[in-house]
Amino acid sequence: MSAGELTGLSLQAASARLAAGQVSSRQLTEACLARVAATDGRVGAFLTVTGERALAAADASDARRASGRASGPLDGIPVAVKDLFLTRGVATTAGSRILEGFIPPYDGTAVARLQAAGAVLLGKLNLDEFAMGSSNEHSAYKPCHNPWDLSRTPGGSSGGSAAALAARQCFGTLGTDTGGSIRLPASFCGVVGLKPTYGRVSRYGVIAFASSLDQPGPLGRTTWDVAALLSAIAGPDPHDPTCAARPADDYLSALENGARGLRIGVPREWFGGGLQPEVEARVREALATYQRLGATLVEISLPHSRYGIGAYYLIATAEASANLARYDGVRFGLRAPGVRGLKELYAESREQGFGAEPKRRIMLGTYALSAGYYQADYLRAQQVRTLIRRDFDAAFTRCDVVAGPVAPWPAFKLGEKTGDPLQMYLADIFTITCNLAALPGLSVPCGLAGGLPVGLQLVGRPFDEATLLTAARALERELGPPPAPTALEAKA
Amino acid sequence: MPVADFEVVLGLEVHAQLLTRTKIFCGCSTAFGAEPNSQVCPICLGMPGVLPALNAQVVEWAVKTGLALGCAVQPVSVFSRKNYFYPDLPKGYQISQFELPICLGGGLTITVDGQEKLIRLTRIHMEEDAGKNLHELAADGGSGVDLNRAGVPLLEIVSEPDLRSADEAVEYLKALRAILLALGVNDGNLEEGSFRCDANVSVMRRGATEYGTRAEIKNMNSFRFLKQAVDFEVRRQVALVEAGEPVVQETRLYDPVRGETRSMRSKEEAHDYRYFPEPDLPPVRVDEALLARVRASLPELPRARAARYQQVLGLPAQDAGVLVGDGALADFFDAALAARGGGAEAARKVANWTIGELSRLMNETGLPPPAWKLTPAGLAEVLALLDAGTVSGAGAKALVEELFRAGGDPGALVKSRGLAQVSDQGAIEAAVDAVLAASPADLERHRSGKKDLTGFFVGQVMKALKGQGNPGVVNALLKKKLGGLPPGEGR
Ligand SMILES: [Zn+2]
Numbered sequence: 001m002s003a004g005e006l007t008g009l010s011l012q013a014a015s016a017r018l019a020a021g022q023v024s025s026r027q028l029t030e031a032c033l034a035r036v037a038a039t040d041g042r043v044g045a046f047l048t049v050t051g052e053r054a055l056a057a058a059d060a061s062d063a064r065r066a067s068g069r070a071s072g073p074l075d076g077i078p079v080a081v082k083d084l085f086l087t088r089g090v091a092t093t094a095g096s097r098i099l100e101g102f103i104p105p106y107d108g109t110a111v112a113r114l115q116a117a118g119a120v121l122l123g124k125l126n127l128d129e130f131a132m133g134s135s136n137e138h139s140a141y142k143p144c145h146n147p148w149d150l151s152r153t154p155g156g157s158s159g160g161s162a163a164a165l166a167a168r169q170c171f172g173t174l175g176t177d178t179g180g181s182i183r184l185p186a187s188f189c190g191v192v193g194l195k196p197t198y199g200r201v202s203r204y205g206v207i208a209f210a211s212s213l214d215q216p217g218p219l220g221r222t223t224w225d226v227a228a229l230l231s232a233i234a235g236p237d238p239h240d241p242t243c244a245a246r247p248a249d250d251y252l253s254a255l256e257n258g259a260r261g262l263r264i265g266v267p268r269e270w271f272g273g274g275l276q277p278e279v280e281a282r283v284r285e286a287l288a289t290y291q292r293l294g295a296t297l298v299e300i301s302l303p304h305s306r307y308g309i310g311a312y313y314l315i316a317t318a319e320a321s322a323n324l325a326r327y328d329g330v331r332f333g334l335r336a337p338g339v340r341g342l343k344e345l346y347a348e349s350r351e352q353g354f355g356a357e358p359k360r361r362i363m364l365g366t367y368a369l370s371a372g373y374y375q376a377d378y379l380r381a382q383q384v385r386t387l388i389r390r391d392f393d394a395a396f397t398r399c400d401v402v403a404g405p406v407a408p409w410p411a412f413k414l415g416e417k418t419g420d421p422l423q424m425y426l427a428d429i430f431t432i433t434c435n436l437a438a439l440p441g442l443s444v445p446c447g448l449a450g451g452l453p454v455g456l457q458l459v460g461r462p463f464d465e466a467t468l469l470t471a472a473r474a475l476e477r478e479l480g481p482p483p484a485p486t487a488l489e490a491k492a
Numbered sequence: 493m494p495v496a497d498f499e500v501v502l503g504l505e506v507h508a509q510l511l512t513r514t515k516i517f518c519g520c521s522t523a524f525g526a527e528p529n530s531q532v533c534p535i536c537l538g539m540p541g542v543l544p545a546l547n548a549q550v551v552e553w554a555v556k557t558g559l560a561l562g563c564a565v566q567p568v569s570v571f572s573r574k575n576y577f578y579p580d581l582p583k584g585y586q587i588s589q590f591e592l593p594i595c596l597g598g599g600l601t602i603t604v605d606g607q608e609k610l611i612r613l614t615r616i617h618m619e620e621d622a623g624k625n626l627h628e629l630a631a632d633g634g635s636g637v638d639l640n641r642a643g644v645p646l647l648e649i650v651s652e653p654d655l656r657s658a659d660e661a662v663e664y665l666k667a668l669r670a671i672l673l674a675l676g677v678n679d680g681n682l683e684e685g686s687f688r689c690d691a692n693v694s695v696m697r698r699g700a701t702e703y704g705t706r707a708e709i710k711n712m713n714s715f716r717f718l719k720q721a722v723d724f725e726v727r728r729q730v731a732l733v734e735a736g737e738p739v740v741q742e743t744r745l746y747d748p749v750r751g752e753t754r755s756m757r758s759k760e761e762a763h764d765y766r767y768f769p770e771p772d773l774p775p776v777r778v779d780e781a782l783l784a785r786v787r788a789s790l791p792e793l794p795r796a797r798a799a800r801y802q803q804v805l806g807l808p809a810q811d812a813g814v815l816v817g818d819g820a821l822a823d824f825f826d827a828a829l830a831a832r833g834g835g836a837e838a839a840r841k842v843a844n845w846t847i848g849e850l851s852r853l854m855n856e857t858g859l860p861p862p863a864w865k866l867t868p869a870g871l872a873e874v875l876a877l878l879d880a881g882t883v884s885g886a887g888a889k890a891l892v893e894e895l896f897r898a899g900g901d902p903g904a905l906v907k908s909r910g911l912a913q914v915s916d917q918g919a920i921e922a923a924v925d926a927v928l929a930a931s932p933a934d935l936e937r938h939r940s941g942k943k944d945l946t947g948f949f950v951g952q953v954m955k956a957l958k959g960q961g962n963p964g965v966v967n968a969l970l971k972k973k974l975g976g977l978p979p980g981e982g983r
Contacts, residue, residue, distance in 0.1 A: 086541045099540065106534050108541055205541040211771035240543050241773055319771055322573050325584020326538045330637070346577055369575070369766035378768060 003031035008484065011171040011225035015073045018065065025058035025065075025076030028171075029120050032078040036122065036169045039488050044144045045154075045164035047083045048091050049123040054078065057120040064118065073228045074172075075118025081174040082161050083124035084131055085111050085216070086205040090121075094207045095129040095139040098353025099333045108205015109240065110174055110216050110233040117232040122170050125160030129355045130324065131181055131209040133157050134427035137418050138357040145414070146188060148452055148485040152411040155185030155427075161219050162189035166485050172220045172229045176206055178213045179312055180406070180431025183443035186219055187406035187455025190445045190482050192226045192472065193219040195431075197463045198438035199244040201230075202237035208323040210316035211242075213435040222481075223444065223473040227251035230465060249466045259474035260294030262467075265399030267302045270430055274408045278449035283405045286446035286456045289478050290403075290471075300395040300402065304387040308433045309425060311384035314368045314377050315436075321365030324358060360421065389437040392459070401471055402459040405430055406443045410452035430457060440465045444472035445482045453482065498695045498730050501703050502655035502722065503614075506668060508647045508678040509621060509686040510553050516620050516645035517544030517587065524684060528626065528638035536643035538582025543772050546571075550645040553677045554594045554618050555778055555786045557647055560671055560793055561613055563598030567778055571618075571770040576763050579637045580623035588648075590767040593617035594776060599652075600671065601795060602663040611664050612652040618776075621646050647677075653692065653703065658722035662715050665689055666817065670794040674819040682713045691722055694739070695729045704729065705739040709753055711746045721746035725753050797822055801843075805829075806836040811843050814851070820861040821851055827868030832875055841875055849889060853896045865899030866892060873902040881962050887911040915962040917969070920953070923961070924969050927952045938974060946970065 006028060009017070017023040033051050040046050061076035070076070086092050086104040093099045107115070115121065128138035136144040136159025144159040146152040147166040154163035158175025162185030165173055175182040177195035186193025194217045201216045208214060218229030234248035266287060271280060287297055329335040329349025336348030354362070368377045395402060407427055417424040434441035439462060443455035456475065460468040515522055518535035535542045558565045572590035595616035601608055623639035649668065655661045669687060672678035680687045694706035709725055712718040724746075729739050743762075744753040792800070794816040801812035815822045825846045832838050850866065853859075871892065878888040883906060890911060891902055906912050914920060927949060928935055938945040953966050 086539075092540070094540070102540070104534075104539070104541070106539075204543050207540045208772075239545060241545055242543075242771075318768060322575055322583075322585050322766075322768070325575060325577065326540070326582060328577060328579075328584060330579050331537060331582065332539070342579065366766065369768050371764050371766075374766070374768065 006031040007168040025061040029058035045160040109202035128157035131157040155188035157181040180428040186443040188411040190453030197440045202240040204239035210319040262295040263399040265300035265402040270404035282447040282454040302391040311381040314381035317361045317365030406455040406457040503653035506649040510645040515643035531640040558595035561598040563595035569594040575766040588619035589617035614650040658719040805839040831872035866896040
């Protein structure tokens with residue numbers, strides 16, 4: 001196979017070829033690195049490429065395989081992670097100037113587990129600064145472009161994680177999802193992205209944005225790829241007290257079980273309003289496909305969804321205002337030069353280090369927590385959370401999964417919404433409730449609108465990622481593999 | 493004296509470092525005095541991406557302390573973030589408890605001027621200590637931060653404003669310290685700051701019903717400084733009120749050199765700490781099983797112990813107080829008495845030796861109890877040797893000292909150090925005869941009744957016996973030999 005053909009494989013197919021001895025990890029890794037070198041100048045998915053380390057890891061994997069000690073489907077597979085995951089000895093920036101030059105002394109749990117499974121880390125992926133954004137335009141380093149149309153955003157905040165897969169630069173990625181940051185870019189880039197149940201994957205070693213909402217998760221070009229990655233990273237972790245004690249399920253074994261008998265809840269509130277007609281059409285077609293496959297549709301209501309965005313921006317910014325306090329110029333990262341005194345050290349380091357969006361959110365969150373506002377704002381927002389969760393609990397007595405759009409529109413143009421933060425915040429209108437309710441949510445491609453990918457969102461019961469993946473796989477099998485984006489090839 | 497026209501209203505906030513082996517949210521050592529920043533890890537350094545993992549022993553000891561102080565231990569309590577910027581606070585927030593602390597209510601009884609008084613507690617909560625700023629490091633003109641202490645577990649124990657004088661505050665702090673020592677959860681070291689207190693002080697005219705404006709006093713690292721600081725602050729506030737000036741709500745720092753308090757920050761400058769529940773830690777749950785287990789592990793507490801010493805063993809209140817003021821001394825006393833056996837008489841002797849000799853050696857050497865080589869059984873054996881006349885009082889003291897520093901077998905030491913007392917009649921009589929024969933002039937002066945020289949002769953005989961003569965035998969023999977003329981009778 002040519003290098004180009006190799007990088008077009010799914011993780012599953014690449015893994016099968018490794019197992020069959022038809023390709024080596026070094027060949028896969030070299031092919032990916034070449035693809036990154038050829039395309040990333042236009043995509044901007046990578047902030048750091050760790051070529052030498054990747055080749056050394058690939059050789060180690062090939063040696064394991066040669067001696068019969070290959071460890072599973074990820075052994076030898078080139079992957080990359082959002083630059084929010086700490087990687088020992090490899091720069092980790094969170095997409096922010098304030099962490100420029102920061103070299104972590106430890107690996108986060110998810111990264112450590114990927115590496116223990118034999119995966120080859122190619123590098124660190126672009127994102128909105130501290131995961132704050134829906135378009136990757138808030139990266140302090142460079143914008144990321146959608147491989148389907150380079151003038152458009154890949155979505156955010158895990159933009160690099162979705163774009164790298166769409167651009168065939170690697171076989172699997174990790175992202176994080178606080179309000180939709182895995183599902184939105186997956187939808188915009190035509191790949192599969194899963195936000196697990198809060199507590200399914202350890203947050204240890206993932207830079208915190210909003211601690212009670214953040215959840216790391218996998219992205220892949222297929223559901224099988226995502227299921228394999230989730231199997232590797234999910235499960236209890238003593239380093240994260242909010243990580244569930246419940247062991248991870250076997251996400252691959254039930255993948256082909258189909259959609260027959262599945263009860264799909266369709267929330268009234270997620271259709272209409274700002275939903276673009278062509279996006280709605282793809283979503284409704286997907287629902288019809290499920291019916292054809294033997295699933296039943298149940299109309300449900302999530303009446304408190306409409307308070308979701310308001311509650312989200314209070315809770316997320318409040319937690320962020322505390323989480324970002326440690327970036328103070330004292331111990332690591334950027335320290336403003338030439339300052340006099342402590343106050344100036346803090347003020348100048350943070351002024352120079354943080355971009356506009358983190359500053360905006362730190363200020364919002366600081367107000368939300370201030371005396372006099374806390375009761376009215378933060379506590380109210382927590383109550384909304386409970387109400388939203390109850391909506392879902394009620395719905396799940398009548399259905400097994402909830403289905404709807406991921407976003408109101410397909411990928412928008414770079415620069416289109418940067419002037420209007422409120423418009424940008426609407427990108428998360430359908431995804432945010434899932435974080436507030438701590439539920440698993442997934443985006444699976446369901447066709448194109450105006451030549452751009454559209455994702456179907458599936459939301460499941462707590463810790464029922466297996467059902468989500470099985471349902472997504474049924475649709476994927478029916479629709480066939482999504483076409484590869486052509487924007488890169490046309491200009492290559 | 494105008495101060496007498498005022499009533500002092502006083503509450504203490506005590507911060508007690510827990511003696512857990514590791515920090516509250518990570519596995520780093522809590523040992524004091526290590527090289528700066530040698531006991532740190534990504535978690536207590538507040539690195540990006542880290543999460544706290546609660547040390548279960550901290551919860552257990554908070555429960556233990558709460559039970560010992562009669563608090564209502566809460567089945568569910570919640571950690572919160574207290575937000576403020578300071579270089580010794582790596583995360584930019586302290587993980588503490590705010591709205592839902594682990595213990596509510598409770599109290600402890602103090603005795604002042606023979607009067608018992610209950611001081612109520614408001615709450616006890618768990619939190620992490622901060623690091624230390626080191627301004628003297630200044631190699632490059634800058635300041636340093638030592639984060640060894642960051643993340644050391646603290647209990648904050650807050651009293652109600654039930655204290656009415658500096659003396660009561662000191663008694664309260666001593667009683668609380670003794671309880672924490674007895675529980676084994678804190679080392680009670682005010683000087684090193686592992687047991688420290690802030691005082692909320694206000695004054696009001698006698699008979700008034702509304703408390704005055706309070707000032708919070710910090711930096712009092714001894715009982716003496718607490719008393720001085722409170723006394724100063726009371727005088728200052730009374731003077732303000734007398735002059736018709738307002739007392740400002742503020743935080744004041746005690747300066748032990750000048751013996752005064754100074755304004756540190758006013759209420760206007762006070763932080764809005766923006767507390768909110770710590771999302772990284774689930775609520776702390778204390779179930780019945782844990783409560784039962786901790787309750788069963790509670791030791792006898794100082795007040796109960798002191799009462800037992802007085803009522804059952806007949807010790808004077810003063811001695812009982814000294815023993816229970818330091819749990820290690822009381823434990824030693826109990827064990828030594830058990831080894832020695834006997835009733836009130838034995839108890840008094842063991843107490844005297846524990847308070848006199850052991851506590852002297854402890855203070856002189858500064859050695860903590862685990863480093864004492866003297867065992868309770870060792871002291872019991874020394875006292876047995878003393879009672880049997882095998883060693884003299886001086887010999888026993890020498891033995892105790894040697895055992896404390898180096899250990900060993902008391903019986904063997906008596907031999908090897910030549911500490912055995914001479915009780916043999918013949919040997920002592922020979923010595924007496926020799927002394928009398930060597931001093932005919934003194935003997936004559938004594939016998940003539942001009943001067944009572946009994947003491948002088950005892951000294952001479954003891955000297956001849958190298959200090960090891962049994963004083964009883966020496967006295968009896970001398971008395972006989974000095975003739976039927978008891979000294980002083982000629983007067
Ligand atoms: Zn540590």
